[in-house]
Amino acid sequence: MTVRVLVVDDSAFFRRRVTEILEQNRRIEVIGSANDGREAVDKAKSLRPDVITMDIEMPVMNGIDAVKEIMRSAPCPILMFSSLTHDGATATLNALEAGAADFLPKKFEDIARNRDDAVRTLQDRVLAIATDPAARSARAATPPPAPVSRPSSRTARPQVDKPGTSALDRIRQRSDERQQRQQTSEGTTAATTNLTINRNYQVLAIGTSTGGPVALQKILTQLPQNFPYPIIMVQHMPAAFTKAFSQRLDGLCKVKVKEAEEGDVLKPGVAYLAPGGKQMLVDGSASNTRLRIREDDSGRITYKPSVDVTFASLSKLFGGKVLSVILTGMGADGREGARMLQQHGATIWAQDEASCVVYGMPQAVASAGISSRSISLTDMAKAILKEVGYQ
Template identity: 60%
Template sequence: MPINVLVVDDSSFFRRRVSEIIEKDPELTVIGTANDGKDAIEKAVKLKPDVITMDVEMPVMDGITSVKEIMKVCPTPILMFSSLTHDGAKATLDALDAGALDFLPKKFEDIARNREDAVGLLLSRIKQIAKRRVFRSRASLASSPSLRPAARKPLVGTKTEQKPSVSTSNFRAKRKSTFKLLAIGTSTGGPVALQNILTQLPSNYPYPIILVQHMPAAFTPAFASRLNSMCQIKVKEAESGDVLMPGCAYLAPGGKQMLVDGSSSTAKLLIKEDNSERLTYKPSVDVTFATAAKIYRDSVLGIILTGMGADGREGCRLLKSAGSEIWAQDEASCVVYGMPQAVFSAGIATESIPLNEIANKIISVS
């Protein structure tokens, strides 16, 4: 059976453009369109689509409010379209937090180097998130302790009074204090997954953290700022020359490559432009993890979270060959079980762990 798609946008031109692209794929069919967020809710309830494509900025009711309501009344996988601006980034992150599963730039020239690649990416994203069943709103999930953000960032120098309790599920990990770096790579579904994990880490977390999230350059400053406001640890968009410090997470800038340099005792980051067409992802998990393996050798805890494709597999292979530990998010808790599957199926990851257990396990080996 074809995947039924509801297309939502206030622009009749964009609705028609997206609908025509979707209809050309025999696995997809457009069962309806909506011109604002309120109309989208009514159509979602009536038509029960498998996937909804949603604009962020619309009259009558915006996309964020519409996502929240749809997740309450008829949870459906939603792909957001957003402008590549600071305000667009903030709105898209709000939409993901409300329950949307993924996003793409609204201008096709911002998606890929040519129209054919952009169309292919759009269709593959729709098919991927269609496989993901959505049961309830992100708001209801936020009431769970595992997803609740820290109420406030503690004063510098203070320690959290209590660490989260460690899960009793069976897992194998290195002894405490053998790691010197936490490295996390992710893509589709990553913003919410990273928020889940990082908001649970205490302000006195003893190691630096490097984060590679597939995300446009316009989005990473807003995402780093958002995480920093929610977490007890410090989170910043990485800059060239940053010295890796304990209790600080460094997010790779979109459109560039983040490299680890120096030595394990005085490691720093290098941010480099990447104009090559050899690498699909900028930033690339493989690139960052490979340099971490060179500098930290056997002292890295590498984690691959939800995401499409296989970026991170070769970087994790180098880390494991150097003696480091690799974990992967399990299939059931992933938005897209691509990157974690690539690592786990290759025999590189020692553990396949549910998202809501990862933070506790990180703390238990710190």
């Protein structure tokens, strides 16, 4: 079934370029375009696209405000285009918090080493975040949804996906949950009052890609300051973004969050984010572990940072004393690293399909029989806390 796309950008040249690239794929149809955020909101309501590509800097209404309004009035997966600068990173993270599903660099030469790869990447991202056929049919047949009501309390428990929930309903639900960031569920608050450290573990490792920034924020903001293990995080993200993302998380979380640096000593209650464009490994001993950050100019490994690379190094140093989680993301990065961890006796969990933006990476470990549990994003922090010893 064809994925229907609305292209939004204030540059007519860029709109044409994106349209031409997308329509090279027979599974994609561009059904309209808009040159500012306000027009994007109006056309999202009238055309009901399956995916919107969105610029950030635009006249009349910018991309971030347009995302917020679309997610309130006509929920739809949105792919942002961003500049690879610190300001661009901050704006993109704001858009993801507002409800955008994913992002790509606006300069196509920054997406991949050659044009053909860049074209395929854009097409693949649009197809990956598109909602399923049932949701598309429902969106075409029903009037625009009413604005989502928001709980007045910051500690209200987020909604949980119910069996049979459509993809469109999940988009609406995730939009509402993003508006409630920094909240702590009642169950998690109670769980942090009593800790008996689970000595079966020495580190928590998390790997993710598309949809990961929001997923990581949702989990980390629920962890207490005295979390008993160091946290290793690999998020597929450009080099210009990981610093801004780690700083944002550090300002929101009780645990300390930092972009990993060469020689960092792992400490409990500190979350280390792999720097974009490089590989992160662990070295030393289980009782005195340091991070090694390595340049990677080879074409052998697609992702930089790579979950597989980091997880493999964890398996060699910590063996089975790793609690590892694979969250939402395209592709299968993390499967082989998780397999190595599993062979040493480590615990592997995967995010469930219903709560994923893209059920690629979690599906890879689940289908291979590597993960022992599939857990909703809503319940992931609570499950982690219970596993490590909070009662």
